[in-house]
Amino acid sequence: MSNILLQAENISKYYYLGDQKIMVLGNVSLTVNRGEFVVIAGSSGSGKTTLLSVLSGLDRPSIGRIHMAGRDITDLTEDQLAPVRNTLTGFVFQAFHLIPSLNAIENVMFPAELKKDPEARNKAQSLLDQVGLQDRGKNFPEQLSGGEQQRIAICRALINDPEIVFADEPTGNLDSENSEGIIQLLVDLHKDRKITLVIATHSQSLASRADRIVRLHDGRIQEG
Amino acid sequence: MKDAMNIRFLIREILHSKSQAVVFILCVALSLVSIVAINSFRSDVQQSIASDARGLHGGDIIVHSHYDFSPALQQEIAALAKKTGIQVARTWEFYSVARRADGQDSLFSNIKAVEKGYPLYGTVELLSGREFSRVLQPGKVVVAPELLKRLGLALGDKLLLGDSVLEIVDVIGRESLRPVDFFNFGPRILVAAADLAQMDLVQKGSRVQYEALLKVADAGQINTLAAGLQARAVTGQERVATYATASSRVKRFFDNLLFFLSLVSVFTLLLAGIGMQSSLAAFLRRKEKSFAILRSLGATGSFLLRHYLVIVFILSFIGCAVGILSGLLLEKNFSTLFAGLLPDNIVLGGSFFDVLEGIGLGLVVVTFFTFLPLSKIKNVKPAAVFRKESDNGRQNRGTYVLIGCGIILLTGLVVRQLNDLRIGLYFLGGVLALIAVISVLIGILLLLLSRLQIASLPLRQAVRSLLRPGNATRPIVVTLASALSVLLTIYLMEYNLHATYIASYPADAPNLFCLDIQKNQQHDFRGLVGQDVELFPIIRARLTSINGERIHRESEMKKRGDSLAREFNLTYRPKLLSDEVLIKGDSLFGNVREKSGLVPVSLLDTVAEMGDMKMGDVLIFNVQGVPMKAEVSSIRSRTKSMLYPFFYFVFPEENLRAAPQTFFGALKVKKSEIAQLQNTIVNHFPNISTINVGETAAELEKILQKLSTIINFFASFSILAGALILVSSVLATRMARIKEAVYYKVLGADTRFVLLVFFLENFILALLSSGCAILVAQAGSWGLCRFLFDIDFDPSWPVSFAMLVMTVCLVVTLGLLSSVSILGQKPIRFLREQS
């Protein structure tokens, strides 16, 4: 088993506004090893979210290739990507993105239920226990605070034991106290479960705990 | 930005929610289309009938009776006829059989004998273009073109009517006294009154409409003269009316049809109104966030309200214009839809008044259905920027007053449209009850659904989406189910009425009716057609009072349905018919005679219900001038098809044996021999009328088919309203659905899963709506058949099933169409939109 989990080769991403071609990512190459904790940093608008979504297969690069766990996922269709998203990767977003019609525990269970895991409920419950939300399982997202919602989202990202978790500004919507809690949670995960983490963030405190920091500037990786 | 109208803001707001704006416009238009069309049609029909009321009735004063005029009345008419400035023409109208001179063929026809001068008003146009009064001389007839065709005759040929031989001299083009002719089962023959005696068809007891038409030169005298005639007329038997007061069959027919179509259109209007409200509410719900932001930037509540009032006004204006124009356009083409049923002089087309009326209607409807969502705009708090504030549902007193006013306004509209306060209120009450019943039913089902432990993930997801807070599932299902249930009920009623009255005519039932058999012809008639034919005596009479209370002609005639004031056929016989059972009393006549000395009478249950008559009630009949006091001795019910001859009132023979009477014979003849037998009978007894029941039923069926097409046409508008509500809700929940689909995908669901969830969600929605509709429609139709029409009920399940399948297809297609587009796309775009 190779030690490289994620590899991006010369990826670029363009948007077209009318006839205008806007380059958001320019010739980015990046390798992430198993168990590594990588933070993508950069000022607002530098392309962090774009890079993260291309790396994770939520978006497609205009040029370049993405390999994940030894497989080229660049041209996979949405349906071919479904099992990858379900079991290989997990996502955490700044805006939480919990399913509003499901309560907390159902949100956490959902990916496990998709792959017909009979242990879905137990696993979800034990994850909730771990993040200290054992009593909030029956609450709907709108009945939870931002910090609680983000913890639920992290549990949901973890339930299928993914190899890699992508997080985009996981603390962006939270106050410093809650942010600290979330950061600690992610760091513990990385340590305890040997999960590979790729996080885009402005947070210095999060960046300081990372194994490696990749800095973006105007869509290009800043050397040094 | 404080006070002025910000035009840019207006345009941007409309363009930003184009689809909802279009749905709103369509709802406004739909609410008006059918009602404007029908109102315009109504005024055209009235125009065509009323503009020429004299031409329609044929005189300034019309005296009508089912019997030869009483001597006093006859004298008065004769005296008037001698005065200058007054012209009189008498007519006799009846059905009889016309034969070819060679006796080869015969045809049941409508014969009208007229005196010189007829028609005093209006015209009888002849195909030759000659003047009617010159052409119709004694010994001649003019006939409808159909008669020539069916008997294979030509101008100049001879026609046998009763004992007369008459020459066909012309063909009728149009009669202003008969603007429509689908009521008549037989072609028209006009003959001179002078030939009546020779024909010998008007005999004691036979069915003839006697009329005297008066033309009065001095219009101011009309009412006085009519009153004078009325004073001499036998009340309840001889009717005197002026051209202004006389009612006509044509008018009554259209009154009834338009009344029913009005009901259907008002229902469509209500549903479209609900559509307006829900699309506007959805439109505004999406705006809540931006309202809050605008308010936090300093826009006042009245700024927003003002602008939205203008937006709603603009959209409603477009909707009204579209609705009114399409309504009038539709009406212009009613000649196709109503082909064969329209008065021949009708001019279809919209008038200025129709447009005005449409605008008025639109104003009321739009106001009523939009003020609630609009009134909420002012209350959007800037704080809603931060939280999605749930509507606490509390309304202030002003809102209740507004709702109250709206309901009064709407009630006024419905009552005006139906032209009947009581029925208007019943109708609104009925609609409310229907919606209430369906709401409760849906509420229970949704509750059950939410309690269900569902193992399958897609199914659970679908149910959860349906029950998602803020989802309009309930109003959608309720409106859709209401529309479907009304539609299905209309169908089921048509189906069952048809099955009972037309299709179920049993093969062994009599198929040839013989009318007007005279007392002295009984023996010979039997000799001709067979000894075993059953002959029923018929004595024509009126019911004048029940337990001393007079039957009021005016109020009875106003009732829809059968009237107690009409002339009845009494009969006498000692026993029940084979298809009758006693439901009250131990024998037909009991011991009434011994107890009270009155004449016993047995009633059929239908007439007993009509007049709320019970055992022991005392009825007074007027048997052609002679009063007869009778006591109800039993009540009967019928077990078989409705086309079998039946009698409301049955007496013992001794009480009616002496009264003027004819006999009625019902024969069972092989189909191929009917025409031959009809011929034989009329050749022997020219006065006897024969009716080929099968043929008559087929004629009737054609008309009913036509009517049901018309009704279905208008009812289908309500389905459109339901569909619009559905589209509006699909649009309103589109964002929420896309969001969910994206989340599913991000978490690793494939296309199949997402599609399955959407499919199931819409499937359940459709199933709930049509399931409820079927339940309510079946129960309602069963009740109507059982208690109102008193006929057997056939649930006709395949049609219910077909409706269910169609609803499911429609709802699922609409629902999937709106969200399929995102399936193949990368999720990131939608995720960005969400944050």
Ligand SMILES: Nc1ncnc2c1ncn2[C@@H]1O[C@H](COP(=O)(O)OP(=O)(O)OP(=O)(O)O)[C@@H](O)[C@H]1O
């Ligand atoms: N759909 C799009 N069309 C055009 N330009 C886009 C689109 N999506 C993103 N961009 C542009 O791409 C650039 C990078 O955006 P991105 O969201 O990746 O930045 P970011 O580093 O995540 O910023 P932030 O720290 O504020 O989240 C921005 O300039 C943005 O305007």
Ligand SMILES: [Mg+2]
């Ligand atoms: Mg970003």
